[in-house]
Amino acid sequence: MPELPEVETIRRGLGRIIVGRTIGGTENYSSPKSFPNAAADIEHFLLGATVTDVRRRAKVLLIDLSSEYTLVVHLKMTGQIVWIADTSRKASFRGRGADGELISPSRGGVEPLLRYGGGHPSDSFIHALPDNTTRQRLDFTDGSHLYFNDLRKFGWMKLYPSIEVPNINFMQRVGPEPLEDTFTAEQFRERFLRRKKTNIKAALLDQTVIAGVGNIYADESLWMSKIHPQTLVGDISDSKFDTLYSNVRAVMNLSIEKGGSTDKNYVDAEGKKGSYLQFANVFRREGQTCPRHPDALIEKIRVAGRGTHVCPVCQPMPQ
DNA sequence: CACTTGACCTGTCCGC
DNA sequence: TGCGGACAGGTCAAGT
Numbered sequence: 001m002p003e004l005p006e007v008e009t010i011r012r013g014l015g016r017i018i019v020g021r022t023i024g025g026t027e028n029y030s031s032p033k034s035f036p037n038a039a040a041d042i043e044h045f046l047l048g049a050t051v052t053d054v055r056r057r058a059k060v061l062l063i064d065l066s067s068e069y070t071l072v073v074h075l076k077m078t079g080q081i082v083w084i085a086d087t088s089r090k091a092s093f094r095g096r097g098a099d100g101e102l103i104s105p106s107r108g109g110v111e112p113l114l115r116y117g118g119g120h121p122s123d124s125f126i127h128a129l130p131d132n133t134t135r136q137r138l139d140f141t142d143g144s145h146l147y148f149n150d151l152r153k154f155g156w157m158k159l160y161p162s163i164e165v166p167n168i169n170f171m172q173r174v175g176p177e178p179l180e181d182t183f184t185a186e187q188f189r190e191r192f193l194r195r196k197k198t199n200i201k202a203a204l205l206d207q208t209v210i211a212g213v214g215n216i217y218a219d220e221s222l223w224m225s226k227i228h229p230q231t232l233v234g235d236i237s238d239s240k241f242d243t244l245y246s247n248v249r250a251v252m253n254l255s256i257e258k259g260g261s262t263d264k265n266y267v268d269a270e271g272k273k274g275s276y277l278q279f280a281n282v283f284r285r286e287g288q289t290c291p292r293h294p295d296a297l298i299e300k301i302r303v304a305g306r307g308t309h310v311c312p313v314c315q316p317m318p319q
Numbered sequence: 320c321a322c323t324t325g326a327c328c329t330g331t332c333c334g335c
Numbered sequence: 336t337g338c339g340g341a342c343a344g345g346t347c348a349a350g351t
Contacts (some may be wrong), residue, residue: 003344
């Protein structure tokens with residue numbers, strides 16, 4: 001689920017909320033894979049530690065602790081990290097999501113707190129946590145909680161000594177951050193040209209080429225750039241690469257501005273949905289007209305084993 | 320080595 | 336309404 005903009009949105013929210021809070025307890029909900037550290041490590045390096053920073057690399061969240069350990073979190077497809085205030089106060093919560101949609105207290109709920117999501121967007125709701133997707137709970141000493149929820153159990157969180165984080169296999173292999181000011185169009189093109197014989201969609205999804213692009217932003221940036229997803233990397237001109245470079249960055253920056261994309265499961269650190277999909281041009285819009293070509297209908301095809309959305313007119317199939 | 324496919328999980332949706 | 340199969344935003348291991 002979460003791609004770079006979603007993880008970045010969570011990072012910003014968590015950074016505002018949990019830095020300075022101290023972890024007093026934790027509980028696993030029958031899913032050892034979701035938090036596989038040994039009990040002794042949890043005891044020594046998690047409990048009693050204070051959060052000092054929340055960082056992001058690619059789609060991975062890095063929660064730094066005063067114990068000089070870092071809680072590394074990968075949400076994979078359906079993971080959520082949701083902070084809930086002191087439940088003993090049973091405060092009702094009412095506010096607006098990033099898309100302006102009213103968040104109302106759950107019907108008759110005893111603890112109408114912040115979790116939002118699951119199910120269809122039109123019947124979004126808030127209910128108390130934990131729920132049946134909760135895999136781990138962290139308890140702060142001020143009475144607030146951080147829930148790690150993950151329907152499909154692909155995601156995980158794991159404690160590493162902070163100094164070891166750069167040596168994790170994924171961190172060694174992952175490509176540069178595409179939104180960094182120092183990342184240039186030339187570097188972008190050079191990285192992709194190491195994958196000349198694969199199609200551009202597979203290359204965009206390959207985290208060792210550049211970091212952070214997933215299925216949504218791959219389809220959106222290719223549509224903006226008028227490139228068919230099955231085009232071989234080696235067949236793309238330098239000027240098209242410049243266009244794609246700009247559009248990958250534009251699409252992900254816009255999504256961060258909109259609080260990310262919520263299709264089914266994604267919520268930010270406060271349980272709110274993102275609104276980027278309202279601005280999407282092709283993703284999940286098969287059968288609708290292309291914004292550039294009122295006569296053309298967006299198609300859904302399969303590329304690199306993934307559902308892929310294209311306009312057959314502005315993204316003509318390579319021969 | 321470059322590239323593709325299947326596996327990891329659970330839930331939902333679609334066609335018969 | 337029930338049932339089987341395909342599919343879902345990510346990554347790795349194992350295969351060609």
